[in-house]
Amino acid sequence: MHTGPGTPTPPIDVAGGLAAAGPRTSATRVEVDDATLDRLRAVCGSVTDDPAVTGAASQDWWPLAMTWALEGQLAGRAAVVAAPTTAQEVADVAAVCDEARVPLTVAAGRSGVCGASVPVHGGVVLDLCGLSGIRSVDDESLVVDVLPGTFGDRFEAELRERWSLTCGHWPQSMTLSTVGGWLACRGAGQLSTRYGKIEDIVVGLDVVLADGSVLHTGGHPRQATGPDLTQLFVGSEGTLGIITGARLAAHPLPTHERRGAWSFASFAEGLDACRRILRRGATPAVLRLYDGVESDRNYHVGTERNVLLVLDEGDPAVVDGMWTVVTEECAAAETLDVELVEHWMHKRNDVAALEQLISGGLVVDTMEISGPWSTLPGIYRAAVDAISAVPGTLAASAHCSHSYLDGACLYFTFAGKPEPDAKDAFYRSVWDAGTRAVLAAGGSLSHHHGVGVNRARFLGEALGGGTSVLQGVKDSLDPNGILNPGKLGLRSPWGPVPGFDA
DSSP, rough: OOOOSSSSSSSSTTOTTTTTTSSSSSOBBBBHHHHHHHHHHHHSSSSOOHHHHHHHHHOOOHHHHHHHHHHEESOOOEEEEOOOSSSSHHHHHHHHHHHOOOEEEESOOOOOSSTTOOOTBBSEEGGGGOOOOOOEETTTTTEEEOOOOBHHHHHHHHHHHSSSSSOOOOOTTTTOOHHHHHHHOOOOOOTTTHHEEEHHHHEEEEOOOOOOOOEOOOTTTOOOSSSHHHHHHHHSSSSSSSEEEEEEEEOOOOOOEEEEEEESSSSHHHHHHHHHHHTOOOSSSSSEEEEHHHHHHOOOSSSSEEEEEEEEOOOOOHHHHHHHHHHHTTSSSOOOTTTHHHHHHHHHHHHHHHHHHHTTTOEEEEEEEETTTTTTHHHHHHHHHHHHHHHHHHEEEEEEEOOOEEEEEEEEEEOOOOGGGGGGHHHHHHHHHHHHHHHHHTTOOSSSSSOOTTGGGHHHHHHHTTTHHHHHHHHHHOOOOOSSOOOTTTOTOOOOOSSSSS
16 A cells, blocks of 8 residues: 655645744743753754744644745744654653743644644644554454554554554545544544544553653553543643553454445435434444535535445455445435445545645635534534625535444535635634534534644533533643643643634
């Protein structure tokens, strides 16, 4: 299988170059003094304050920040980049930053789209790409031990070629993202209906806490030893601890595959077919439904069709049983050319269009959420209507990308072309309108992209009383607040990120 470079992929060229780019937000910025810099260099083999390197390490794939790059600005800017190659170096860097009260933002592939790895308060970016590779594989127990800086495509290629195994986690950002990033944002792959999201795949973690102490979680199947500490760190976006190793569940490589494509008269009818398939116990790896706008955009079938793509893989006996359920529940739908699935397979990891659209002056983004089957059609209609009502919106559409027994993920896409000086206001207005429509209709804040900076202002509405519990955990594990401040809506010692705090 073809693999990418195994290094971060820049999202877009920054006007004037990375070295000269300043931070866009007016959040308080923390520098690293000479004494702290010397201490960091004493405990980590690679530490630099070179402007080009710190600029590159301060970027991710947040679409709004990509529009700022056209103006020569970054969302935030690190003062220093430390690139450890061992877990001990990670622990030592954390201890130095904690003692010096310097913000420490963890990054690796930097493929996130919500600004979660952007150092909004400056300080140190901890680049974990040097912690890469598979450490061991337990083929009997089907558990693989992997380092967090391992890029997804290389991880999967090695698993397949050396051990004939797969973890089944295949996000669109496969060549851009790392295992640690999947865990940090609670990510989902395109085959999640069969293999689960990353929180279903992970069985244990190695974590460095803010003061440099080390924690190992998990290790035994379904153990009852109090709350699951592994899940405490999955999705915490580097705010509670630094993941330095992970044990993930693996599966034998699939030997059989089935594919099919159907069309439904409405998006709601397609959703109901997906619900019925899951209700009967079938979990095909891919169950992907597009509304009329996206069906025509992607497959040129007209806006009156709502295309459902289904793909399953695994043991022949299991797959064929699943396929019986799928075909029975789609019997009343129009059968489409199965080549539509191959078209999606060919294009599913292509992210080039994002830079092209932004460079062309458009403001574009995606908003993925989840909700129960009972309210999902209403969530879809409410969010599309709310986004479409924002002045300047050119398009608003959605597809259902991940399905489960109790509900599914809706993945909204929007585009607009406001005046250049109104891009920030338009972007915020769309996110406000769409997110609040989803929350009011009974949906979640995020399904797999996480919170970062962009969604931080909504976390209180989404969690309610849980916000204070999360803040209490943060205060206990990171009393000085150094770990990835400004994210997840948590309190920061350096104050808010203006424009994204309320």
